[in-house]
Amino acid sequence: MNTATQVSPTTRAAAISASGLRKSYGDKVVLDGIDLRIPEGTIFALLGPNGAGKTTTVEILSTLITADSGQARIAGHDVTSDADSVRRRIGVTGQFAAVDGLLTAEENLLLMADLHHLSKREGRRRAAELLERFELTEAARKNVATFSGGMRRKLDLAMTLVGRPRIIFLDEPTTGLDPRSRRVMWELIRNLVTDQGVTIFLTTQYLDEADQLADRIAVLDHGKLVAEGTADELKRTIPGGHVRLRFADEAHLATAAGFFGTAARDDESLTLRIPGDGTLADLRAVLDVLDSTGIQAESLTVHTPDLDDVFLTLTGRQNAPTHPNPQKESAR
Known part of the structure; x- marks a missing residue:
């Protein structure tokens, strides 16, 4: 930019x-x-x-x-x-x-x-x-x-x-x-x-x-x-931002789920998906809970909507023309 x-x-x-x-x-x-x-x-x-x-x-x-x-x-x-x-x-x-x-x-x-x-x-x-x-x-x-x-x-x-x-x-x-x-x-x-x-x-x-x-x-x-x-x-303007926590086992996942009531739990991948807008305040709030409860997460990732999400949401297209594979690009 x-x-x-x-x-x-x-x-x-x-x-x-x-x-x-x-x-x-x-x-x-x-x-x-x-x-x-x-x-x-x-x-x-x-x-x-x-x-x-x-x-x-x-x-x-x-x-x-x-x-x-x-x-x-x-x-x-x-x-x-x-x-x-x-x-x-x-x-x-x-x-x-x-x-x-x-x-x-x-x-x-x-x-x-x-x-x-x-x-x-x-x-x-x-x-x-x-x-x-x-x-x-x-x-x-x-x-x-x-x-x-x-x-x-x-x-x-x-x-x-x-x-x-x-x-x-x-x-x-x-x-x-x-x-x-x-x-x-x-x-x-x-x-x-x-x-x-x-x-x-x-x-x-x-x-x-x-x-x-x-x-x-x-x-x-x-x-x-x-x-x-x-x-x-x-x-x-696009919803879908979240913090994703991954845990070592189901016990840690279950404990964490009790403290993050709005989180989406996935037992298969041992992850919690906590809604947020990707701001530092959101991330700090998640870290504060983990720190105060002593819960150990194996990894933490932050997802914020990108222009792919904007395109898909606003145009209703099933396949957004984003980040194309240069080897497959062709002039139209």
Whole structure:
């Protein structure tokens, strides 16, 4: 999570705002009236299963498509009536790397510089700067078709930065990457915010990614925002936190159960599950009982709800797309 910012996000101007955004395709409602306010210099993550409306939201906010109704403003400019001003201030990185495999990394960046009407001198300077920042200098003149997935995603993000956008939309930026490449991308994303004050709008299905990066998170399901807050705020809304005690034998388990009346007892595993919210006060209360009664527990573990629990509870999905096995990831 971005912790380097000094000014409270609630006091900053809105980089992105939206009110009542709706979008349908025929009888299918994709967005059903969503409201957003994302302060400057923060990372906002939009979570949701496939088909929830994440990509449609990005397409509307980045002027690629128009909403059926509602309003949205980017850096103070209306996405419909002042789309050109919006486009000058944003960068968009889609689910799949939009790089030309027939060109070198440097040529891809120079092509983007031409599209931004930079002079040849400024374009080369900007390309060299981005190649160095993304640790692609040694591969600058290699054909992109030979790049790994992680290198292609880094180059894709570098190309987005050629025009120095103040707001960047990242639509599932780490899909298909191995764990090391994902963490490299996370660090690059963090640095854009902490070093340059860029605002990031991130869509992802990876709950650990949102937990690691986002200042605020919203959960989108069936076209509606069903929750919004910090990761900790969302976790606190979900029941299920507990302290789990394991004992050496049934005698110790039975004795402890007599002192923890609300605990769930499991004779097979010799454990007690004591409800709580995972706070230090809860843990201290359990330890105080053990200490005052002399009851010996073999082990103690604390469980607090995580974003997996939040996703499952809020969307009602049986299988949350969390912490995927990188070996089984595939681009959609």
